[in-house]
Amino acid sequence: MLRLAAASLAGTAIEFYDFFIYGTAAALVLGPLFFPTFSPLAGTLAAFATFGVGFVARPLGSVLFGHIGDRRGRRPVLIGSLLLTGLATVAVGCVPTYESIGIAAPLLLLVLRFVQGLGLGGEWGGAVLLTAEHAPAERRGLWSSFPQIGPPIGFLLANGIMLALSATLTDAQFAAWGWRVPFWAAGVLAAAGLALRGSLAESPDFLRVREHARVPLVEVVRDHWRLVLLTAGALAVGYAVFYAVTTWSLAYGVERLGVSRTVMLACIMAAVVVKGVLTPVVAVLGDRYGRRPLCLLGCAASALWMFPMIALLSTGEPLLMFLGFVVAMVAFITMFAVIAAYLPELYEPRVRCTGAAVGYNLGGVLGGALTPIVATAVAHGEGTPWGVAAYLTGIAVLSLGCFALLPETRPVRKAVPATG
Template identity: 80%
Template sequence: MPRLAAASLAGTAIEFYDFFVYGTAAALVLGPLFFPGFSPLAGTLAAFVTFGVGFVARPLGSVLFGHLGDRRGRRPVLVVSLLLTGASTVAVGCVPAYGSIGVAAPVLLLVLRFLQGLGLGGEWGGAVLLTAEHAPAGRRALWSSFPQVGPALGFVLANGVMLALSAGLSEAQFAQWGWRVPFWAAAVPALAGLWLRSSLPETPRFLEIDDHARVPLVEVVRHHGRLVLLAAGALAAGYAVFYAVTTWSLAYATQRLGVSRTVMLTCVMGAVVVKGALTPLLALLGDRFGRRPLCLTGCAVCAVWMLPMVSLLATGEPLLMFLGILGALIGFITMFAVIAAYLPELFEARVRCTGASVGYNLGGVVGGALTPVVATALAAHGGRVPWGVGVYLTGICLLSLGCFALLPETRPAPAPAMEAEADAATG
C-alpha cells in the first residue's frame, strides 16, 4: 500500500502541477500577452475563460478514460492521461504571444488547455481507484487520501517555481520568457511519472470483474444518473472555494489591491501546505466516523466562512489574507479528504471508473470553470470589499450542502478480522 499510495500521489502531483501552473499564469500574465487589445480587466477575464475550458474538457476526459478504465483496466488510464497532460503543458510554454502570430496565439492556448483538461479528467479516476481498490476496507479513506495530497504538492510546486521566477526576474523578463519556464519544466516530472507508473500492478477488484460493461457511460446514465448529478452538485462547492482562493484571489490582490505577486503567492502557498498536511488526518476521521459527516461539516464551514474570507482578503494585510485563505482551505479539505474513497464506493465496480470520474469532473465544471470569471466580474463592480463574491460562494456552498445531505453513507462496517488486517497494513 505505501508504494501504491506514493505512485498515486506522485502522479496526481505532476498532473495538477500542470493544471495549476496555467491558472497562476492566467491570473498574472496571460491577459496582456495573449489578449493585448483588451483592457486589463477584460484581458484577465479572457485569460480566465481559457482557464475554464480545461474544466469543460475534464468531464469529456472522464468519459473517454473512464471507458478505458472500466473496459481495459485502471493502469492504462494512469499512463495515457499523464502523457497527454504533460505534453500539452510543455506545448503551452512554446506558444508565441499575440504580438508574434496574432489570433492564432489565443486559439492555440485554448486548444492546449482543452487537452490539459482532457488528460486530467482521466487522471483522478485512475489514481484514486489504484489505492481504493487495493486498500483494506477499514483504512480505505486513509489510503485513498494520498492522491488527494497530490493537488496540494502540485500547487506548491507550480507556485513555488512562479514565486522564484517572479522574485528573481524583472517585470519585463518575467513577461517575456520567465512565465514559460514552469511549463517547460513539466517535462521532467512527467517522464519520471511515466517510468514509475509503467510498473504498477492492476487492481485486484478490476481483475475479479467477469462482466465488463460494454458502454460504461450508458450504464452510468441509466442506472446511476441521480448519483452522478448529486455528486457533481456536492463537489461544486469544493471546486468553487479552492479556485476562488488559489486563482481569483491572485488576480484580485495584485491588480485591485496592489499586493505584490511574491506576497500573494506566499500567502496562498502557506495555506495550501497546511491543507496538504491535514489531508491524511481528516481521512482517518472519515474511516472512523464516516464519509458523509465530514463532507457535511466541511461544506457548512465553507458556507459560514466565505463572507469573512473576502473581508479579510480586502484588507491587503498579508497575515489577515493568509488567515482568510487558510480557513477556506480547511473547510475545503474537510470535504475532499474523503472524496477519493466516497465517490468510488457509490458506484459498482464494473462502471466505477466512469461513474466516479464523471461525477467528480462535472463538479469541476459547475464550481471551478466559472468561479474565477464570475468572481472577477463581481469584484470589478463592487466596493473595496467584494461582498458579491462572498455571497456567490456562499450560495454554491449551500447548494452543495443540500446535495451532500441527499447522498448515502458508504463507510464499510468492517468485521474485527478486517480491522486487524487494516491495522497491520498501516502499522
Template identity: 75%
Template sequence: MLRIASASLAGTAIEFYDFFAYGTAAALVLGPLFFPAFSPLAATLAAFGTFGIGFLARPLGSVVFGHVGDRYGRRPVLLGSLLLTGIATVAVGCVPTYASIGIAAPVLLLLLRFLQGLGLGGEWGGAVLLTAEHAPERRRGLWSSFPQMGPPVGFLLANGLTLALSVTLTDAQFNAWGWRVPFWGAGLLALAGLWLRRSVEETPEFRALTETGRRAEAPLTEVVRGHWRLLLLTGGALAFGYAVFYAVTTWSLSYATGHLRVDRTVMLACVMAAVLVQGLATPLLAVLGDRWGRRPLCLAGSAVCAVWMFPFTALLQSGEPLLITLGCVVALFGMALAFALVGAYLPELYAPRIRCTGAAVGYNLGGVLGGALTPVVATALAEGSGPPWGVAVYLTLVCLASLVCFALLPETNPALVRAPAETGTGAAEAAAPV
C-alpha cells in the same frame, strides 16, 4: 500499499502541477500577452475563460478514460492521461504571444488548455481507483487520500517555481519568458511520473471482473441510465470545493495583485501557506473519515465554507498578508474536510464494473459546476472600488447547494454500512438508491 499510493500521489501531483501552472499564469500574465487589444478587465476575463475551458474538457476526459478504465483496466488510464497532459503543458510554454502570431496565439492556448483538461479528467479516476481498490476496507479513506494530496503538492510545485522566478527576475524578464519555465518543467515531471508508474499492477477488483466476464460493455450508458441522479448529486456536492479552491488560489491572486496592489510574491506566499495546511491536513482528516464516516465530514466541510466566505472576503479586502493568509487557511481547511475523503467516497458509491466512469465523471462534473466559472464570475462581481461582497454571496450559495447534495447522499464507509465487496454493488446501491 505505500508503493502503490506513492505512485498514485506522484501522478496526480504532476497532473495538477500542469493544471495549476496555467491558472497562476492566467491570473498574472496571460491577459496582456494574449489579449492585448482588450481592456485590463476584459483581458483578465478572457484569460480566465481559457482557464475554464480546461474544466469543460475534464468530464469528456473522464468519459473517454473512464471507458478505458472500465473496459481495459485502470493501469492504461494512469499512463495515457499523464502523457497527454504533460505534452500539452510543455506546448503551452512554447506558444508565441499575440504580438508574434496574432489571433492564432489565443486559439492555440485554448486548444492546449482543452487537451490539458482532457488528460486531467482521466487522471483522477485512474489514480484513485488504483489506491481504493488495493486498499484494505478499514483504511481505504487513508490510502485513498494519497491521490487527494496530489493537488496541494502540484500547486506548491507550480507556484513555488513561479514565486522563485518572480523573486529572481525583473517584471520585464518574467513577462517575456519567465512565466514559461513552469510549463517547460512539466516535461521532466511527466517523464518521472511515467517511470514511477511503469511497474504498477492492475487492481484486484478489475482482475476479478475480467476473470468472471462482468466488465461493462458501455459503462457511460449504464451510469447515465441507471445512476443519473447519483451522478448529478455527486457533481453538485463537490462543486463547493472547486469554487472555494479556485477563489482562493486563482481569483484572489488576481484580485489582490490588481485591485489591492498586494505584491505578487507576497500574495503567492499567502496562498501557498494555505495550500500547505490543506495538504498536511488531508491524511489526518481521511483517518477521521475511516472512523466516523465519509458523509459527516463532507457535510461539515461544506458548512464551514458556507459560513466562512464573508469573513474570507473581508480578510482578503484588508490587504494585510497575515489576515489574507488566515482567510485562505480556514477556507481551504473547510474544503479539505470533504475532499480528503472523496477518493474513497466516490468509488464506494458505484459498482466496480462502472466505477471508473461513474466516479471520474461525478468528480469532474463538480469541477465544471464549481471551478470553471468561479474565476470569471468572481472577477466580474469584484469590479469596482468597494469590497467584493458579491463574490462572498456567490460562493456562499454554491457551498449551501453542495451541503444539500451531501445531505441527500448515503454513507459508504464499510465499517458503518454493508461493504460493496460483500454485495457486488456500489454502497449507494446497497444502502439506498439515490
C-alpha cells in the same frame, strides 16, 4: 500499499502541477500577452475563460479514460492521462504571443488547455481507483487520501517556481520568457511520473469483474444519473472555494489591491501547505466516523466562512489574508480528504471508473470553471466584493443539500461474537 500510494501521489502531483501552472499564469501574465487589445479587466476575464476550458474538457476526459478504465483496466488510464497532460503543458510554454502570430496565439492556448483538461479528467479516476481498490476496507480512507495530497504538492511546486521567478526576474524578463519556464519543466516531471507508474499492478476489483460494461457511459447515464448529478453538485463547493483562493484572489490581490505577486503567492501557498498536511489526518477521521458527516461539516463551514474570508482578503494585510485563506482550505479539505474513498464506494465496480470520474469532474465545471470568471466580473466595482462572498456561499448551500441526499458508505466492522 505504500509503494502504490506513493506512485499515485506522485502522478497526481505532476498532473495537477500541469493544471495549476496554467491558472497561475492566467492570473498574472496571460491577459496582456495573449489579449493585448482588451482592457485589463477584459483581458483577465479572457485569460480565465481559457482557464475554464480545461474544466469543460475534464468530464469529456473522464468519459474517454473512464471507458478505458472500465473496459481495459485502471493502469492504462494512469499512463495515457499523464502523457497527454504533460505534452500539452510543454506545448503551452512554446506558444508565441499575440504580438508574434496574432489571433492564432489565444486559439492555440485554448486548444492546448482543452487537451490538458482531457488528460486531467482521466487522471483522478485512474489514480484514486487503483489506490482505493487495493486498500483494505477499514483503511480505505487513509490510503485513498494519498492521491489527494498530490494536488497541493503540484500547486506548491507550480507556484513555488512562479514565486522564485517572480522574485528574481524583472517584470520585463518575467513577461518575456520567465513565465514559460514552469511549463517546460512539465516535460521532465512527466517522464519521471511515467517511469514510476510503469510497473504498478492492476486493480483487484477490476480483475474480479466477470463481465465488463460494454459502453460504461450508457450504463452510468441509464442507471446512475441521479447519483452523478448529486455528486457533481456536492463537489462544486470544494472547487469553488479552492479556485477562489488560489486563482481569483491572486489576480484580485495583485490588480485591485496592489499587493505584490510575491506576497500573494506566499499567503496562498502557506494556506495550501496546511491543507496538504491535514489531508491524511482528516482521512483517518473519515475511516472512523464516516465520509458523509465530514462532507456535511466541510460544506457548512464553507458557507459560514465566505463572508469573513472576503473581508480579510480586502484588507490587503498578509497575515489577515492568510487567516482567511487557511480557514477556507481547512473547510475544503474536510470534504475532499474523504472524497477519494467516498466516490468509488458509491458506484459498482463495473462502471466505477466512469461514474466516479464523471461526477467528480462535472463538479469541477460547476465550481472550478465558473468561479474565477464570475468572481472577477462581480468584483469589478469599488469596495469590498461582497457579491463574490454571496456567490460562494450559495454554492456551499447547494452542495450541502446534495451531500445530505447521498448515503453513507463507510464499511461497518462486524462485531466479533464473544466466546467462553
